[in-house]
Amino acid sequence: MALGKDYATQECSIASALEVVGERWTLLVIRDALYGVRRYNDFLVHLGIPRAVLSARLKTLTEEGILEKRRYQESPPRDEYVVTERGIALWPTLRALALWGREQLMDRRLRYFRHADCGTELGPYGECPACGTVVPAADVLITPGPGLDPDPADPVSRALLKPKRLLEPLETEHV
Amino acid sequence: MALGKDYATQECSIASALEVVGERWTLLVIRDALYGVRRYNDFLVHLGIPRAVLSARLKTLTEEGILEKRRYQESPPRDEYVVTERGIALWPTLRALALWGREQLMDRRLRYFRHADCGTELGPYGECPACGTVVPAADVLITPGPGLDPDPADPVSRALLKPKRLLEPLETEHV
DNA sequence: ACCGTCGGTTCGTTCATTGAACCCGCTACC
DNA sequence: GGTAGCGGGTTCAATGAACGAACCGACGGT
Numbered sequence: 001m002a003l004g005k006d007y008a009t010q011e012c013s014i015a016s017a018l019e020v021v022g023e024r025w026t027l028l029v030i031r032d033a034l035y036g037v038r039r040y041n042d043f044l045v046h047l048g049i050p051r052a053v054l055s056a057r058l059k060t061l062t063e064e065g066i067l068e069k070r071r072y073q074e075s076p077p078r079d080e081y082v083v084t085e086r087g088i089a090l091w092p093t094l095r096a097l098a099l100w101g102r103e104q105l106m107d108r109r110l111r112y113f114r115h116a117d118c119g120t121e122l123g124p125y126g127e128c129p130a131c132g133t134v135v136p137a138a139d140v141l142i143t144p145g146p147g148l149d150p151d152p153a154d155p156v157s158r159a160l161l162k163p164k165r166l167l168e169p170l171e172t173e174h175v
Numbered sequence: 176m177a178l179g180k181d182y183a184t185q186e187c188s189i190a191s192a193l194e195v196v197g198e199r200w201t202l203l204v205i206r207d208a209l210y211g212v213r214r215y216n217d218f219l220v221h222l223g224i225p226r227a228v229l230s231a232r233l234k235t236l237t238e239e240g241i242l243e244k245r246r247y248q249e250s251p252p253r254d255e256y257v258v259t260e261r262g263i264a265l266w267p268t269l270r271a272l273a274l275w276g277r278e279q280l281m282d283r284r285l286r287y288f289r290h291a292d293c294g295t296e297l298g299p300y301g302e303c304p305a306c307g308t309v310v311p312a313a314d315v316l317i318t319p320g321p322g323l324d325p326d327p328a329d330p331v332s333r334a335l336l337k338p339k340r341l342l343e344p345l346e347t348e349h350v
Numbered sequence: 351a352c353c354g355t356c357g358g359t360t361c362g363t364t365c366a367t368t369g370a371a372c373c374c375g376c377t378a379c380c
Numbered sequence: 381g382g383t384a385g386c387g388g389g390t391t392c393a394a395t396g397a398a399c400g401a402a403c404c405g406a407c408g409g410t
Contacts, residue, residue, distance in 0.1 A: 017273070027197070093268060148186065
């Protein structure tokens with residue numbers, strides 16, 4: 001999106017944000033990263049995204065400081081992509097978008113976002129109605145809802161059937 | 176984005192939302208609509224968007240129930256695009272995105288979002304820190320910040336130099 | 351020696367975006 | 381009554397991005 005064909009005339013922080021995260025697939029990559037996905041192949045099978053596009057997105061997200069590429073084993077050399085503070089700061093945006101999609105477009109509940117400390121479902125602005133506090137991303141528990149396919153094909157979706165915290169790395173079946 | 180080339184494999188309300196509002200320019204059109212822009216030509220000059228793309232976006236946003244096309248004079252026939260409840264429901268998402276862009280990407284303050292009743296700047300989750308309530312879109316006051324160009328070229332930007340409420344129709348100089 | 355896996359790159363085809371040109375209904379002006 | 385202008389579009393050729401399939405290289409297992 002950048003490189004000349006950007007939202008140049010816009011003097012606006014929304015336009016700046018969209019230059020970084022507004023391309024196709026980008027927000028879904030960040031969503032997966034917040035859900036705990038870290039490996040190239042897990043992004044690939046879970047998103048169903050072309051490999052070239054995934055490589056490009058991971059590259060620019062790394063350059064923008066939203067993901068961090070780090071080596072987790074030496075032989076064979078393997079890297080994982082971990083979401084940074086800057087990426088975690090997008091959680092309120094993604095939560096708001098998920099809420100809009102659920103209320104305006106969907107007929108069923110796919111996932112619940114809860115406060116990990118007390119299990120209460122988050123309110124419309126990301127707060128815990130029981131505790132009265134705003135819940136940081138690391139304390140959000142994702143639990144499956146009734147509309148979710150109980151036997152999905154890909155290993156990432158299967159791993160997401162168990163309740164887990166945001167940011168916590170996802171344990172995929174290593175075949 | 177729709178029509179076959181969508182995020183078909185994603186079982187997720189974020190993906191559903193992005194199928195509707197995830198295309199290039201779409202969220203900026205909605206931002207302008209929330210700021211009070213209603214006329215084709217105002218969108219056109221303020222966004223600097225190709226006419227064909229603007230027509231396409233207005234069409235799909237109308238079909239999706241986010242904007243409503245309505246005639247405001249008969250002769251010559253003229254229509255305006257007014258944001259609906261479904262579009263207003265995107266305000267928390269846009270506010271969160273603006274906040275992220277401002278804090279993570281920008282060095283200066285362009286606009287403040289305030290509670291119209293008391294003038295206090297909104298907190299990170301869209302609440303008024305003074306009143307302790309969540310502020311609905313219609314009660315948000317947009318005021319220019321210090322980083323904003325004081326003499327912009329297009330009439331929409333000039334009209335936005337005055338404080339005004341969200342949703343309130345924008346008065347452009349009718350040349 | 352060979353097969354499989356992970357994390358990519360390359361490549362031809364299809365689709366979307368761009369900017370410029372054109373069009374239509376109408377009004378105001380001369 | 382001709383014509384200039386405006387709002388709100390559509391059409392078109394050229395460019396750029398996304399797609400999917402194929403290929404590749406480093407390694408590990410058998």
